[in-house]
Structures are given as structure tokens and as C-alpha cells.
Amino acid sequence: xxxxxxxxxxxxxxxAGSWGTxxxxxxxxxxETTIWARQADIANVIANEHINPAYLSGCELSESLGATTDIxxxxxxxxxxxxxxxxxxxxxxxADLVGHLRPGxxxxxxxxxxxxxxxxxxxxxxxxxxxxxPAGVLSGPNLAxxxxxxxxxxxxxxxxxxxxxxxxxxxFARPTxxxxxxxxxxxxxxxxxxxxxxxxxxxxxxGMGFGDNTKATLITRGLSEIARLGTQCGGRVLTFxxxxxxGDLIATCMSPLSRNRSVGEQIGRGxxxxxxxxxxxxxxxxxxxxxxxWEKSVELGLDLPIVEQVMRVTHEGVSAQDALVxxxxxxxAHELDW
Amino acid sequence: xxxxxxxxxxxxxxxAGSWGTxxxxxxxxxxETTIWARQADIANVIANEHINPAYLSGCELSESLGATTDIxxxxxxxxxxxxxxxxxxxxxxxADLVGHLRPGxxxxxxxxxxxxxxxxxxxxxxxxxxxxxPAGVLSGPNLAxxxxxxxxxxxxxxxxxxxxxxxxxxxFARPTxxxxxxxxxxxxxxxxxxxxxxxxxxxxxxGMGFGDNTKATLITRGLSEIARLGTQCGGRVLTFxxxxxxGDLIATCMSPLSRNRSVGEQIGRGxxxxxxxxxxxxxxxxxxxxxxxWEKSVELGLDLPIVEQVMRVTHEGVSAQDALVxxxxxxxAHELDW
Numbered sequence: 001x002x003x004x005x006x007x008x009x010x011x012x013x014x015x016a017g018s019w020g021t022x023x024x025x026x027x028x029x030x031x032e033t034t035i036w037a038r039q040a041d042i043a044n045v046i047a048n049e050h051i052n053p054a055y056l057s058g059c060e061l062s063e064s065l066g067a068t069t070d071i072x073x074x075x076x077x078x079x080x081x082x083x084x085x086x087x088x089x090x091x092x093x094x095a096d097l098v099g100h101l102r103p104g105x106x107x108x109x110x111x112x113x114x115x116x117x118x119x120x121x122x123x124x125x126x127x128x129x130x131x132x133x134p135a136g137v138l139s140g141p142n143l144a145x146x147x148x149x150x151x152x153x154x155x156x157x158x159x160x161x162x163x164x165x166x167x168x169x170x171x172f173a174r175p176t177x178x179x180x181x182x183x184x185x186x187x188x189x190x191x192x193x194x195x196x197x198x199x200x201x202x203x204x205x206x207g208m209g210f211g212d213n214t215k216a217t218l219i220t221r222g223l224s225e226i227a228r229l230g231t232q233c234g235g236r237v238l239t240f241x242x243x244x245x246x247g248d249l250i251a252t253c254m255s256p257l258s259r260n261r262s263v264g265e266q267i268g269r270g271x272x273x274x275x276x277x278x279x280x281x282x283x284x285x286x287x288x289x290x291x292x293x294w295e296k297s298v299e300l301g302l303d304l305p306i307v308e309q310v311m312r313v314t315h316e317g318v319s320a321q322d323a324l325v326x327x328x329x330x331x332x333a334h335e336l337d338w
Numbered sequence: 339x340x341x342x343x344x345x346x347x348x349x350x351x352x353x354a355g356s357w358g359t360x361x362x363x364x365x366x367x368x369x370e371t372t373i374w375a376r377q378a379d380i381a382n383v384i385a386n387e388h389i390n391p392a393y394l395s396g397c398e399l400s401e402s403l404g405a406t407t408d409i410x411x412x413x414x415x416x417x418x419x420x421x422x423x424x425x426x427x428x429x430x431x432x433a434d435l436v437g438h439l440r441p442g443x444x445x446x447x448x449x450x451x452x453x454x455x456x457x458x459x460x461x462x463x464x465x466x467x468x469x470x471x472p473a474g475v476l477s478g479p480n481l482a483x484x485x486x487x488x489x490x491x492x493x494x495x496x497x498x499x500x501x502x503x504x505x506x507x508x509x510f511a512r513p514t515x516x517x518x519x520x521x522x523x524x525x526x527x528x529x530x531x532x533x534x535x536x537x538x539x540x541x542x543x544x545g546m547g548f549g550d551n552t553k554a555t556l557i558t559r560g561l562s563e564i565a566r567l568g569t570q571c572g573g574r575v576l577t578f579x580x581x582x583x584x585g586d587l588i589a590t591c592m593s594p595l596s597r598n599r600s601v602g603e604q605i606g607r608g609x610x611x612x613x614x615x616x617x618x619x620x621x622x623x624x625x626x627x628x629x630x631x632w633e634k635s636v637e638l639g640l641d642l643p644i645v646e647q648v649m650r651v652t653h654e655g656v657s658a659q660d661a662l663v664x665x666x667x668x669x670x671a672h673e674l675d676w
Contacts, residue, residue: 153555169670217491224580328514
């Protein structure tokens with residue numbers, strides 16, 4: 001039923017990776033939705049066979065999801081554009097499509113992480129490349145395969161204008177995919193960028209053989225570091241305790257599938273970062289982010305001990321054991337001493 | 339080295355269960371510490387063999403930890419009393435010892451949960467039975483065996499007078515047991531009482547076969563319910579995001595050893611609450627708390643959907659599947675719509 005939904009929206013999802021495809025599949029069950037894939041073979045199997053074996057093998061996609069390799073076709077009639085491309089390609093792809101957008105079309109980022117060269121958040125990139133287009137994010141504990149399997153999950157749709165977020169909620173929400181409105185774009189986006197650094201620390205806890213207490217303590221103190229840095233960057237503190245903050249942090253720190261957690265686990269077992277990175281075809285986001293995040297904290301005069309140790313382990317050859325000793329050597333103060 | 343520590347404190351720990359014994363073991367390495375056990379055989383093996391096989395089999399206790407069955411001997415010289423007895427015996431044991439305390443001796447509760455007959459928190463019981471004695475709590479993600487094994491963990495020591503907490507910190511803190519000061523007794527204690535209800539819901543998620551997304555979403559939305567109720571009861575919102583709140587909640591919702599999580603897991607697999615309870619020699623705390631907690635939320639005009647469903651599942655025979663449908667049927671609103 002490739003018809004326009006009751007809300008009258010038309011969604012264009014840009015990028016046919018696992019999460020972009022999943023979000024497009026969700027939207028297509030609500031409103032008319034087209035996904036843009038760079039590769040013709042991927043666009044073809046999505047449009048004709050309703051599958052994306054390269055990224056979501058074994059999953060059936062909504063039959064009403066359209067697909068194209070023509071970015072103008074994808075976005076020209078869209079009332080909302082969803083960006084599902086990695087941070088390193090975000091600016092270029094957005095520049096390619098912005099000229100084809102209708103005025104004022106909102107743009108939703110699915111991308112977690114900052115642009116490496118500028119350290120900008122994705123909505124800041126949107127503001128530069130597509131001024132006049134409201135920029136928001138969809139973020140939460142959302143592993144593509146679990147969402148495709150219909151496991152209940154929640155996510156936050158954040159726009160500075162909460163009414164905008166509320167008006168788009170019905171494009172994304174499904175019975176098992178609950179979409180909460182939040183007005184704090186900076187908080188949701190900052191949390192998403194920082195969680196991968198903490199996931200490395202969580203993996204180290206696993207690799208060193210510690211249990212649930214240690215993991216829970218690490219996540220809690222790590223969330224405190226995210227919130228301290230994130231509020232200094234303009235986020236609101238309660239957002240960090242929500243689905244885009246805490247929710248995503250827990251899932252990333254717990255999931256055996258998290259690349260960043262896995263890097264930390266290997267470090268915890270005594271492997272060097274050089275050995276680990278040499279075997280990866282793509283450097284894990286948290287490894288790339290650790291130093292700029294730590295530098296930002298120093299610039300702001302904040303003391304983020306877990307972030308600092310992840311940076312030292314991933315960039316200065318410090319061992320997991322020495323990082324642990326450094327953390328435990330610190331004086332303990334007030335829990336809320338920010 | 340059964341000598342007085344540099345801080346000059348003398349600690350009496352009342353109750354030789356697994357957590358009381360663990361805390362006594364931590365304290366004994368810092369300051370002169372005596373544990374009170376009701377049973378002579380337990381006091382004897384602690385004092386003479388430095389073990390407590392009934393509650394911590396295989397663990398070696400500090401040789402400097404003293405033990406007695408005489409509650410007057412235990413507390414008469416104490417500068418701080420630590421209550422490690424279950425909620426149902428808390429009032430009686432405290433009444434037995436209060437006459438032997440030096441004036442103004444602070445009392446620290448290790449007990450999570452409320453008094454069933456009165457719904458009072460333990461520090462409220464202390465205020466009734468031992469007025470004039472400052473009442474605090476030590477609470478966090480602290481599984482006794484993991485702490486005994488030296489796995490790093492953190493905990494919150496909360497007194498309304500933060501200077502009191504700061505002055506007692508060194509009694510409890512060890513290199514791998516980090517004790518943070520907090521002034522919010524109500525928040526720390528309320529969080530500890532509510533987490534067991536949420537742990538049942540987390541177990542249901544496990545029993546129904548859902549993954550990390552669903553668990554992370556449940557914990558995050560559950561924490562929001564704890565914080566909404568806890569702040570109405572006088573707690574401070576950030577305490578719920580700290581070690582006594584979030585930290586303990588994560589550990590309890592994740593640990594295979596949690597009794598409450600295990601009850602939920604069995605419900606999630608389709609067993610009835612009657613079957614489960616009939617096999618337990620002691621009803622899990624979360625089952626007992628679910629109805630009074632829900633009633634309190636109704637009285638305060640709060641909408642706590644997860645707490646409500648746990649109550650219906652544990653007291654009204656609702657199935658896990660129907661509880662899930664009820665949760666997913668609800669309208670989704672603003673994330674921070676309290």
C-alpha cells in the first residue's frame with residue numbers, strides 16, 4: 001500500500017545501511033517512503049525483492065518501501081529527509097541533495113558521532129549546508145536487527161522546536177518502536193557521540209573479568225562524565241538520563257555486537273591497540289573520538305577520568321591494568337561534584 | 339591489627355548476613371570493627387576462623403574483624419553503628435541496641451526496602467526508635483561476592499548532613515570500593531526500595547527472549563518512573579541517576595543472581611506467580627513492594643506504567659504478554675513529561 005499516510009508526510013531516507021534501511025522500513029509502514037542507495041544493486045533488491053541482504057540479511061522489508069539511486073528523485077517530493085549516512089560522508093551527501101529540497105523541509109540525522117575534521121555535530125553540519133531547514137535527530141538504544149525483529153524499543157526524536165518533533169513522531173513510531181519527543185537536540189546528539197568512548201571502557205571491564213557491579217558502576221560514573229561535558233556544551237541534564245543518553249549507553253555497553261565494546265574487551269584481555277586496530281577494516285568510532293572528546297573536556301576545565309583513561313589506553317599505549325590503577329588512585333569526593 | 343584506625347572511629351556492624359559481613363570486612367581493614375551475629379556459631383567462626391561459611395562460603399575475612407553475640411558489647415563503644423538486618427527485623431533489633439548507644443552515634447542503614455507494616459524507609463524507622471542519632475544509608479551496585487573478590491565498585495554514603503557522610507567515608511572506603519558522599523538520604527533510600535519492582539520487569543524482558551535494546555529501554559523508562567516517584571517523596575533528581583539509583587538498578591536488572599529479576603524471568607517464560615512464589619522460601623522484595631509502590635503513585639497522581647504492570651502481573655494474575663501489550667498500547671508523549 002504505497003499510499004500517503006494519514007499524516008500526509010512523505011519520507012526520504014538517505015543511505016541504505018542497516019539502520020537507515022530499518023528506519024525506512026518503519027516509516028514505510030506509516031507513510032510514503034523512499035530510500036536512496038548509492039549502489040544500484042542495493043536499490044534494486046530493496047525496490048523489487050524487499051530485502052537488503054548486504055546489510056540486513058534474512059530480514060523482510062515493507063513492500064511499500066520505494067528505492068532509488070537518484071538523489072533528486074528521492075528528496076524532491078519529500079516532506080522530511082532522514083540522513084542515514086556515516087559522519088565522514090554526511091556533509092558531501094547533504095550538499096548533493098540540498099538543492100533539490102522543498103523550502104523548509106526538516107532533516108533528521110540518524111548519525112552518531114562528530115565530523116572528524118571540524119568536530120561538529122551532524123545538526124551543526126546541517127545548519128551550515130542546509131540553512132533554513134530545521135535539523136533534528138532520532139536516537140536511542142536501537143540495534144537494527146532487534147528493531148527489525150519487532151523487539152520493543154524506544155527512541156527519542158529531538159528538534160529544538162518540540163512541535164516539529166511531535167508532528168513527525170507518527171512517521172517513525174510503530175507499535176513496538178516507541179518514539180518520544182524531546183526538545184534537546186544538543187543533548188541527544190552529544191550523548192550519541194560520547195557513548196562510544198564509554199563503551200570502550202565497558203569492554204575493558206568485561207575483558208578484565210569483572211562482574212555486574214563493576215559494569216554498573218562504570219556506566220553510572222560514565223553517564224556522569226557524559227552529562228558533565230554535555231551540559232557544558234548546551235545539553236539539558238535530564239536528556240542524558242533518557243533514551244538517547246542512558247538508554248543508548250546501556251545497550252552499547254552491554255551488547256556483544258558493539259564494535260567499541262569489543263575493542264575495549266580485547267584491550268582488557270591484554271592486547272595492544274595496534275594489534276586490535278590492525279585487524280579492523282574501519283577504526284571504531286570511540287577510538288577516533290577519545291582524544292578530541294578528552295581535549296574538549298580539558299578546554300572546558302572538566303575532569304573526566306574515564307574518558308581520560310580511554311584516551312590514554314587507545315592513543316598512548318597505557319595498559320588496561322594501569323588505567324584501572326589510575327582510576328582507583330583518585331580521591332573520591334561528592335557524588336554530584338561536577 | 340585490631341587497632342583503632344587513623345580516623346579514630348570504631349564501627350559496629352549489626353547483622354552477619356552476606357552484605358553485613360562484607361561491609362564489616364571492609365571496615366575492619368580501616369578501623370576497629372565488631373560485627374554482631376545473632377547466632378553464636380556464626381560469631382565464633384568469624385572471630386576465630388575469619389570466615390562466614392553460612393553466608394560467604396569460600397571468602398576470607400579480615401583477621402582484625404571482631405565478632406560477638408552480645409549487642410551491648412557490640413555497640414557500647416561504637417562511634418558508628420551499621421545496620422545490616424532485613425527490613426522486617428530492623429525495628430526490633432534497633433530497639434534492642436538503642437539504649438546502649440553513646441549519645442549522637444550515627445547509624446548507617448544497609449537495608450533496601452521499606453517496613454511492610456508502615457511503609458517507612460529505614461532511616462524513618464531510625465528517626466522513630468533512635469531520635470537524636472543521625473541516620474544515613476550506604477547504597478550502590480554492591481553484590482557481596484563481587485566486592486569480596488575485590489572487583490572495583492562504587493557506593494553512595496548519604497547523610498542529610500554531608501559533613502557527617504564525609505567524616506565516615508574513610509571507615510568504608512577501600513582501594514576497590516569507592517565511597518561517594520551524597521546529602522540526599524531520601525533519594526538514595528527510595529531508589530533502593532523501588533529498584534526491585536523494576537528488576538521484575540527486567541526479568542520479564544529476559545524471559546520473553548528480548549535483547550539489549552529492550553532491556554536498555556526498560557531500564558531507562560524504569561529509572562524515569564523511579565525518579566518521578568522519588569522526587570515526589572523528597573529525593574533529588576540527580577541522585578536517581580547516581581550509584582544508589584541507576585547504578586544499583588543496572589546491576590540488579592542485569593545480574594543472573596538477582597532474586598527479583600529471576601522472578602520476572604520465570605513470569606516472562608509463562609509461569610504463574612503462584613507457581614513461582616510457592617517454590618520460594620522467602621517472597622522476593624519486589625513482589626511485596628509492587629502493590630504499595632503502585633498505590634503510592636496513584637495517591638500522588640503519578641502515572642507509572644511499568645510499576646503498574648509489575649503490580650498486575652504479580653498480584654492480579656496478568657500474563658507477561660498482556661502486560662507488554664498494555665505498555666505498548668499507551669500513547670507516547672514527551673520524554674520528560676512527568
